[in-house]
Amino acid sequence: MAYMKKFNKLREENNKFVYKSYETLENDETIALKFRYQLVEADKTTDFEHRLSFGKSDKIAMDSDFSNIAFHIGVAEAISYYKIAAPKEFVIECGTLDENQKDWFKKLYYNGLGEFIYLNDIAVTQDELVDFVVKFEGEKFEKIEVQTKENNIIPIGGGKDSLVSYELLKDEFPDSFMFSMNPIVASKAILDKHPLNSIELKRELDMEKIFYFNKQGYLNGHVPFSSIVGFISIWLGLIYKTRYIVLSNESSANEENIIFNGLKVNHQYSKSIEFENDFRYYVSSFITKDVEYFSFLRPLDEIRIAKLFSLEKEHFFTFRSCNVGSKKNEWCAKCPKCLFTYIMLCNFIEDATLRRIFGKDMLDDRDLQELFDALSKSEEVKPFECVGTYDEVNYALGKKVRSYSNAELPHLLKNYKVKDIDYDLRIDFDGQNNLPEKFKEILKDNVERLNF
Secondary structure, eight states: HHHHHHHHHHHEEEEEEEEEEEEEESSSSSSEEEEEEEEEESSOEEEEEEEEEEOOOTTOOOOOOHHHHHHHHHHTTTTHHHTTTTTTTEEEESSSOOHHHHHHHHHHHHTHHHHHHHHHHHHOHHHHHHHEEEEEOOOOOOOOOOOEEEEEEEESSSSSHHHHHHHTTTTOTTEEEEEEOOHHHHHHHHHHTTTTTTEEEEEOOOOOHHHHHHHHHOOOOOOOOOHHHHHHHHHHHHHTEEEEEEEOGOOOOOOSSSEETEEEEOGGGGGGHHHHHHHHHHHIIIIBSEEEEETTTTTTOOHHHHHHTOOOGGGGGTOOOTTTTTGTOOOOSHHHHHHHHHHTTTTOOHHEEEEEEEEOGGGGGGHHHHHHHHOOTTTSOSSSEEEEOHHHHHHHHHHHHHHHHHHSSOOOHHHHOOOOOOOOOOOOSSSSSSOOHHHHHHHHHHTTTSSO
């Protein structure tokens, strides 16, 4: 209840959050967006400045008015500052949202901050969390029209999923653009392979002020980062005149971690098919019809993605999915993401190779028992990381246990009871996904080589 009291106290003391302005800055070398926000409290007002920038190339065209998408990036990025006090009133002074658009962002903020709401023990509904108040006298934004090419922008995070998309699409689309924000070593390695088709974007938060509020005991927590990537990637699609934004989110991103006060709390909400469908609707209705956003791997589960990755040996010792160790370009080998990745790969990559990748046999580490249980037992709270479903984990573990025959099991598998689950290995390519037909055929052709 202490967090709930803090939430209520902050909302009483902090009158409003203000989206003041956005600005496009351009010189001979770079293009940048700069955003200004304010947190208005009873006794003071704090200004925040947020910036995005990337280097120019001869493949971009700034020959249209991109104010519409620039403004929307600002609404999405604002969440990193709004959450500090989560005031009821969110004032917009630099653009317009109609009632449908306000409702759309209310849903994004509520569900995207679901983990934040749960971990801060906040009792609030979608209608109660935030009101978007427009105080702008200018014209409504026009939709952007550009002539886009049949090419891709592929966000590269450095983990196995985006590398699978990259590998499966590189022959059919050799001129795809590789996009990464503040790239880690693993993603930078892919960008460096395509110097003429790489987009390296620098994202600068107002960290000094964020840290100040953290130290003062204000609120903190997870934000829907993939939604921010989504709006930025639409901007890049328009500038690079490229039609397809190709994400690498899989079907298991749809599963929530826990249900809290009726809210399905999903760490991966902005990677889910629900958000993807909502985002596609919003972009085509209010921003542009000339750039299309979808997840290439949506029909697949983590099991098949792991098998596909296991065929790409050149990436074994360079990929990184560990958030803890990514900046040091290492696997920490003690977090939920590391253990989950190890479990997904353990049936497809030899044990000796996995030990080299992760630095140890993670299934033989007794210190990981609590994490192991959280990943494999549905009565536990699934870790707040980008990990798969309980069924995926238990399918992989059951398969691994059976592979040992008479050999001694590693520690975490000794007391593990193989679950009697009916895991459906069928793929519904015509189910919940938004793949254009040409992409669906590429994915089908590659999945057919897997032996399940």
